[in-house]
Amino acid sequence: MKAIVCKAFGPVEDLVLEEVPDPVPGPGQLVIDVHAAGVNFPDGLTVRGAYQVKPPRPFTPGNEVAGVVSALGDGVAGFALGQRVVATCSLGGFAQKVAVDAAAALTIPEEMDFATASGFMLVYGTSLHALAGRGRMREGETLLVLGAAGGVGLAAVEIGAALGARVIAAASSDEKLALAKAHGASVGINYATADLKAELKRLVPEGVDVAYDPVGGGLTEAAVRGLAWRGRLLVVGFAAGDIPKLPLNLLLLREAEAIGVFWGSFIQRYPAEHARNVAQLMAWYNEGKVRPHIGARFPLSQTRDALALVMGRGALGKVVIEPQP
Secondary structure: OEEEEEOOOOOHHHOEEEEOOOOOOOOOEEEEEEEEEEEOHHHHHHHHOOOOOOOOOOEOOOOEEEEEEEEEOOOOOOOOOOOEEEEEOOOOOOEOEEEEEHHHEEEOOOOOOHHHHHOOHHHHHHHHHHHHHHOOOOOOOEEEEEOOOOHHHHHHHHHHHHOOOEEEEEEOOHHHHHHHHHOOOOEEEEOOOOOHHHHHHHHOOOOEEEEEEOOOOOHHHHHHHOEEEEEEEEEOOOOOOOOOOOOOHHHHHHOOEEEEOOHHHHHHHOHHHHHHHHHHHHHHHHHOOOOOOEEEEEEHHHHHHHHHHHHOOOOOOEEEEEOOO
């Protein structure tokens, strides 16, 4: 089969497309013929060697796939050959086939296509865990979403709206804000042309209850300054490339909280709670309350371009790789 291979940590341009052996399922595993693989910011960080987990080289990046079961390992129950599934995997997704733990796979609803499924679990799972679990988002509260047109950002906009929040989308272009508004945001702030702190003070003098931050950099402090009394900052990621340093008196003066969100560890530690979140997300999908926006599709041979688009913060919604010929 064909797979993308990272031989040494470095820029995504160094990735290569190679023929590698087909995976063989171990006990409790299944092999998926990958029809679509979601591209996420941590994929690029892993390739660069800048993520929390640094795998041994060589490796194939990609941690979110959808496709068809083509082989079953010993002890696997509840799955059949030819079944349509979506799965999370620590590595290996940017390939024509991948072996995953059966516990990490779910059946895809008939009405959900492969591209949509591959762009669903990580960003929506992260955002629901962040907003409802860590942020304790309640109906009627105000939510600020930074990077509101990216994968996790757009998911947070939709989930915030589904939870009954007033959603303020913040992004770097009017095109991105238009997309966020089409997915449930009430108002938008273009932080490339306006001062985020000043706009928040104008739009929400009392402050926002929750700030969802997958961006980091200089925007984080502005978001914290815009928090309401007992507001919550959700630390989701650092797409800007800089990990911000906060004056802690900003939290003290508002009795505010800065809360870390690490979905990958959460699903391993609390599988029952994760299962409840998945059930809620699927119910919302069936009701039309959440609908992944696939902004770009790439063949496996153009994985480097797909990653560059995501890492350059140019994506609108989800970027998907389609490995099958």
